[in-house]
Amino acid sequence: MSDPIVVGVDGTGRSVSALVWASHEASLRESPLRIVHTLPRYEGDIPFFPPGRFEIAEARGHQIMDEAVSLAGEVNPDVQISTDLPMTTPAGAMIAESEQAQMIVLGAKGEDIGNVLLGSTVLQVVGHSPCPVVVVCHVTTGHHRVAVGTDGSPDSAAALAFAFHEAQLHGSQVMVISALGLPQGWPTHLLLPVPTDNEEVAARRQDVEKQIAALREQYPDVEVVLDVHRIAPLHSLVEASHRSDLLVLGSRGRGGFHGLAVGSVTHKMLHLTGCPVAVVRSAP
Incomplete structure (x- = not known):
């Protein structure tokens, strides 16, 4: 059996979008789907919540899970589903799952309790997961395009491989984006035309x-479009995200501080994207 697609749920709309996206992906990959919802933690005999609150959260957690399983089964009845309701930190649960997952799928925002989808949690999972992490904010369909950014770094090479595989699964075009950036000191506030x-x-x-x-040879049926221009990388990626069904980025590029888990461009794109974003890390 192949490794599962793991999705975090918390009952919110973004969580439902992530669940539907993950269910479709599991069906395409003929992979099992694992649904995870975290419960409040106890430390020793002292709960994080007043008496009775844990029982309420636990009941709500089981309700969320039942609804998620039912929805996933309706979306794709052929997908094998497993579940988990761990009593641990949200980020810890998903990072632990990532060790044996094909990918982790998260919604962009969530609730305060039992939540695996808060912004800080998303960044922790994206920064430390060894497998690809897909963050679902705006779900788009009909573009038939997977956009991927590359700067020649190891992580962007991994992103390219992931993007070509996704494009083949979905019957989509791959748009490969490489932005040279603006000239140093260029006065963007003057709206001057960029020199070519x-x-x-x-x-x-x-x-x-x-x-x-090599990817062209491996995926001969995938249409490839190159988007190489002298433009700010962030601007190019944001524009592409509004014309794509998935944007794929490496966890880190060539610039920035090596001690950071997520590169600055990838970090910003998680907030600005117009479609789901897959963040991919190269093998150590």
Whole structure:
């Protein structure tokens, strides 16, 4: 049996969107679906909540899980479903699950109690999960496009491989984005036209073609479009996210501080994206 697609649920709308997305993905991959909802923790004999509150949260947790299982079964009856209601921290639960998962799927926002979907939790899971993490905010369909950013880093190479596989599963086009950035000190507030350096753009296109050459051979039926321009990476990715059904990014790029678990561009895209975002880390 293949490793599962793991999704965190908490009963909110974004959680439901994540569940539906994960269920479809499990069906396409012919993989089991594992649904996780965390319960409040106890430390010794002292609960984190006043007397009676844990029992309420536990009952609510079982209700959320029952509803999630029912919905997932309706969406894709062929998918095998397992569940867990761990009494642990939300981030800890999902990071532990990530060790044996194909991917983790999370909604962008959630509740305060029993929640695996708060922004801080999402960042912890994205930053420490060894498997891809998909964050579902806005669900889009009909674009038939998977967008992926690359800067030549190991994580972006892993993102490219993930994007091509997703595109084949979904019968979608792959848009490979590589933004050269604006010239240093360029006065963006003046709205001046960006100078075009055709030689530099052409050289970058050649680099990108080398990066994806093996993937073109591995996935010959996947249509590939290159988007290589002198533009700010964040702007290019945001624009692409509104014209795609999935955006794939490496956890970290070439710049920034190596001690950070998530790169600055990826971090910002989790807040600005117009479609689900998959964050992929290269193998250690």
